[in-house]
Amino acid sequence: MIFTRGISVGCGYCAPGNETVLWRGDKCRVILADEPGFDGWCRVIWNEHVRELSDLDEAERGHLMGIVAKLERTLIGALQPVKMNLAALGTAAPHLHFHVIPRFETDANFPDPVWTERRHRNSRLDRNALADRLRDALQALPVS
Numbered sequence: 001m002i003f004t005r006g007i008s009v010g011c012g013y014c015a016p017g018n019e020t021v022l023w024r025g026d027k028c029r030v031i032l033a034d035e036p037g038f039d040g041w042c043r044v045i046w047n048e049h050v051r052e053l054s055d056l057d058e059a060e061r062g063h064l065m066g067i068v069a070k071l072e073r074t075l076i077g078a079l080q081p082v083k084m085n086l087a088a089l090g091t092a093a094p095h096l097h098f099h100v101i102p103r104f105e106t107d108a109n110f111p112d113p114v115w116t117e118r119r120h121r122n123s124r125l126d127r128n129a130l131a132d133r134l135r136d137a138l139q140a141l142p143v144s
């Protein structure tokens with residue numbers, strides 16, 4: 001299959017119906033995921049439809065991983081999680097994105113992996129207030 005960059009009609013990451021954007025740059029954006037039971041679960045999404053990390057050139061890859069690391073550090077500073085989890089899966093929607101997930105003893109299935117069955121769906125923090133806090137904290141990220 002020949003794969004080209006750009007915007008792909010029908011891809012939920014290229015054309016999201018509704019997402020809570022915390023920060024937007026020229027190449028990627030950070031959203032607060034809607035994952036009840038997991039406070040602060042964010043995704044860093046490459047804006048163009050790119051399938052794999054290795055499809056990016058070295059500078060792009062460095063930019064993306066820099067944003068992931070700065071987001072991780074921001075979430076640690078804001079929320080003091082027990083541990084951070086990072087993942088790039090996207091098998092069903094092959095559009096490059098990283099999950100950046102603070103883990104807490106109170107989260108939906110601590111200490112098991114986040115993709116196992118949830119024992120509860122209770123968030124401790126107010127989602128809108130958390131989004132505002134994180135937007136403020138992420139303002140210093142480089143746009144491109």
Ligand SMILES: [Zn+2]
Pocket residue numbers: 007008011012013014015048049050094095
């Ligand atoms: Zn896409």
